[in-house]
Amino acid sequence: MAQIKINALKLNVVTDHGLFETFSTFTNGLNIVRAKNSTGKSSFTNSILYALGVEELLGGTNGKTMKPVLREELTYQGNSYKVLESNVEIQISNNNGNTISIRRWITSSTREEKLIEVEYGPSLTEDKKFKKQDFYVHLPGSAQNDAGFHSFLAEFVGWDLPLVPSFEDKERLLYIQTLFPLFFIEQIKGWSSFYAQPTSNYGIRELPTRAIEYILGLDILNNSKQKEELRIEKALISQEWSSLINAIREKANIIGATIEGLSDKPELLSNHEIYVYDKNQKLISLKERISNILYEFNERSTVVRSIKDVEKEHEARINNIENKVLALQSEANSVRQDINASIINQNTLDANRSQLQQDLKSNQDVKRLLDLGSDKSLYVAQGICPTCNQKIHETLLPQDIEFQPMTLEENIKYIKDQLATLKFALSQSANVVAEKNKRLRAVTEALEEERRRLRSLKLELREDPRMLSNLDIEETLNLKWKIKELQEAENSFEEFGKKLDLLKKQWEQYLKSTKKIPEEFFSQLDKTKLETFEKRFRYYLEQFGYSSTPLNDISISLDKFTPVVRGFDIKFDSSASDFIRLRWAFALSLNYSTNHYGGNHPRLVIMDEPGQQQMNINSTGKLFYSLSELKSQSIIASSLTLEEIKSITQKIEVNIIDLGDEYIIKPQTN
Template identity: 30%
Template structure:
């Protein structure tokens, strides 16, 4: 997951011929020196440009290169010459040893969104013949589609940038432009923040955290994402379970039945599902469906063993049954009207309860707001009827007896009292709803029994006016009705069994979700993450001490486990540091990320680029220590590139003592080229 910058070439065709520069980079520290305004930052920005990363600097679509590459360049003699064409070429190598040479036009007949890649060291081996492929950049799809350059570059680097949450989109890619600032600091805005000046206009939530998590290889976001996905699965499962339970309950209610011993919410107790059953409303009360079906089968067996009588042999019995069924229908109707009347009264009670609960919730919110204002202001108000709670002036209410004034309940006690009232009324409402569901089941059963009674009355009356030798239709209907009841209840049992099977499957999913949640760390950080942040804190303190950080003791510095920024005693470091100490802290942070790869697996590319690292007049000693520390990258196989205009009288003694490559431009970086060089 590392890469190295091998060679950079800048070329500009002017009215006076070709100008350009070619720079080679090596492992370890590379110090690029040129005087101010001579073009060293052009080299740094040119590398960003050829990689299509200009939106790391600004959301504008303008070319981020100075006039020397876009309009005119100044020669060493001070003459300005017009630029006709220009381009940037960069040769780089990944950790697999694959070398590519990337070219992008600046001023050209070609569109500057075109990137040409040669698969080989085309700058190091100018005579080589290499495969060429073209890509597009800075257009939609450049990071996702196969012909997009950033899609290619991501694969070349061996990265797999995560999908994160955005403000407008639930899922958005963590773009390269948000990651590179953690190891590539450009001069204009790169030094403005710690850990990095990461662009926010991509509308990525907590983009700084996401970028650090990726570079440091932290598992935190994956843990957070996994927990969020599990919660979403849990919510979906809960909704599915509750909907299935409600559908089953309504289906059974239409048959005068109800669910027993089955939870309305997901449960991990699969044994409780096996013990669930159906109750049926009868004139004798609620009985289990199994017992009710057994009773019906007994009745059917008795009826089947008896021959169907003729009307002539059964007139007295028919008349008696007609009287009994008529009386039964009248009794059922009275019960139905009574329950219906109770339901209407209870509906009014439920409405009143709901209004009361809503009122209590509003009162609770108001009291909690008052409590919050008290806490914020640091004042505990004493509310009494004879004093204004706002201005504390005495009030004389002549409509009330002044001897009747009493202390008003403190706000904390008032909140506690309202909460207890709210719980009480919610419990009452829950009981009322349960009783209403039971009444609905009873009404459904009564309506079914009434329908059967009226049907039997019609059949019995038809028997009484039929010919004497006819078979009793009422006796036949009783058998048919009993058989139908048995079949209908058997169908209900089948529906219930299917629902229990579905609940059992959902219960297994519920158990799996709970197990996956329990396997996640209690907080967002894994043990590996904590180890990395602890090591990064150690590196931060060590380097802050080495670079001369003096605002407070370097021992007090650490990396926040929440924001991943430097903090002191749990508080993020803000304006309390001096400007030069802020720069030292940034050096320490980004070098720390680079050195972290020595002890921990990260996604850091092993490259660090600083454009003018000596900001805010950092002391010579600090700058010297920075170069010394950066030079240690060589033995780790890493690469550091610093561009600077530091006085050579200061720089040379330092670079002479350390192992580094020094690239010095005495004049302008862009110099006239011979014909064979162009």
């Protein structure tokens, strides 16, 4: 069980006129640190953050986050003294009863601000020597390495910090700094929101939500993590699948192949076939095409003939090829006409889509204005003629025909349906054009080949009949080259197929993993914690005198886990003083829920000047009473007078630490 119990705090400042210091011890339960405004009260509480290496809540890192009185010049009783060296010491305990003392320098000529010294024992409250060890903070590895202070502190407190999704689609540690805004409310930013984010979000997606989930110890943290991991896995598989599909299509385009059954998205039952055009421009499988060319090549390579031997064959081929050229020219023209018609159809569909998009925008704008209650420049929408101001009908049909025109909502839906249909039609049209272009390419290539062959035949017939037929040799070599090209493509497709099969297995495992995620987003324990959180939040608001909104309208949102009113941000419905009450209730409810049902709250609440916005002293008294009831330690820095504090804490157990009305850092008294 996580716990941070602060036993003692000490500030040491060495000036050019000696040592100044302040020292306080704290008890379990409610501790009120009382001091007059502008006397160092905030410096005192903020030094807790600095000692623990989480001063990022103050807007930066290292010594510059501390007040000048601890770094540059200290004023006491009207005199100013130069600061030579300063540090802060804090003694804390955990749930196991182990105690350590932490020392960190604010300014020093020999010690870096990133160095933290840990003493394994209560050196601030006992005059003994204990084992010491140095750690570093605000350097790479501070949260994970053995010498990193935050790694050590998380283990000491009892925090097993999870890995959470980041903006880079990777996992990042939920850093210790991200948890402190939920139980340490500093004076500058802490009262302005339910989660006063540190200077950085550490690249973590939805940081406040992740921090609240962890503090409450919700099971959905694991569920959310698994879902985010699966989301990333899906994106990676889909991206790799898409790249592979593009590579297959590019290879197919090189050889003029057509692919059927190739899915653009991962699909377990995806089974594609590859077809190419044969010499008659008919689609056949790639394997069959290779087999046919191999047979033809083997037939040709068995004998080399002379021109005299092929003369009659050449003359017959010339007649056949001339007829074939005419047929191919006609077919090419026909395919071109089909492509042009398809492109015209595409342009028409695209123009219709543009018009529908404009109609949709116009209808949505009218509906938006009407929903807002507009009655300006919308006469037609209201059924009024803009010229004569007479009522007009919404249809041109005869009025004795019973016809109900569509409402704006129905019209918007109808246009969206039409747009979806057009989008599908455009996609199909693009596919048709692509296939027709492949067909045209195959026909034109065949046409050019036949024309070349025709020229070669005629030329060869003019040569010496005793010479070898060069056309036979050339066509044999062309067949050999074509076989090589298609076989290389076939090998590539086989490799692509293996990669697709591997992706299918990954996709199958992804689908199985999605089925293992609980259908119920929240576990039963999560529901109990959140119900308790919400009920206690309302209870505290009632105790503190919240009045801006009916309590029954307030709930804890189930996505961000912050208070809302009828689904909207509660801050906008609350007065300034009531928002402070909301902040009190939120901090206490987090603590209460984890106290009763488990979680990772450190059972510590620290508030610097909770009496913001001229808070009613009775409300502050209720806050003190509620804090005293928690089974936790609380440290409250307040500028109320000692008499005011005593008057509102008469009936509760409290440790009042009165630092007086002068500056709290005073000369050492020995």
